[in-house]
Amino acid sequence: xxxxxxxxxxxxxxxxxxxxxxxxxxxxxxxxxxxxxxxxxxxxxxxxxxxxxxxxxxxxxxxxxxxxxxxxxxxxxxxxxxxxxxxxxxxxxxxxxxxxxxxxx
Numbered sequence: 001x002x003x004x005x006x007x008x009x010x011x012x013x014x015x016x017x018x019x020x021x022x023x024x025x026x027x028x029x030x031x032x033x034x035x036x037x038x039x040x041x042x043x044x045x046x047x048x049x050x051x052x053x054x055x056x057x058x059x060x061x062x063x064x065x066x067x068x069x070x071x072x073x074x075x076x077x078x079x080x081x082x083x084x085x086x087x088x089x090x091x092x093x094x095x096x097x098x099x100x101x102x103x104x105x
Contacts, residue, residue, distance in 0.1 A: 001051060003066040004100050009050035010043065010066070011096035017041055017049075019089040024048065025055040043070065043079050043092060070099055 001009070017040055020026045024045035025036045036056065037049050045055035047063045057063070067079060073095065076082035087095075 001062075003062070003069050004102065006047055006050050006062065006066040007069065007096050008100035010046035011093055011100065013041060013046040013049045014043075014089070014093060014096070017046075019092050020045070021083055021086070024058055042083065043067075043096070046096075069102075070095060073099055 017038055018026075020040035020042050022042070024042055026034075026040040029039040030036050037054050039055070041049060041055050044058045044063060044067060047066050048055045048058040048060075051057070051062045051066075052060065071078060071082075074082045076085070
């Protein structure tokens with residue numbers, strides 16, 4: 001899977017599971033019984049689910065490569081810094097879709 005494909009798949013994960021801020025996945029939702037891969041996730045958690053099936057698998061070269069493509073499009077030094085600006089779910093999905101679409105442009 002290419003980084004652009006992973007970003008496209010991460011958008012599908014967020015669309016299905018929901019968007020969560022400040023941690024890879026919503027641990028309260030997981031404690032209530034939802035498997036982590038089906039919990040609300042942040043962007044990096046969504047990339048990890050898309051690439052590896054679980055949000056805890058976020059520290060891999062594949063996730064990092066996709067993350068770098070996203071950061072290159074932001075007016076922020078990192079995804080975490082951008083998320084500190086409290087983007088909406090729609091803004092997150094737009095970033096993911098627009099970045100994924102760059103591979104076909």
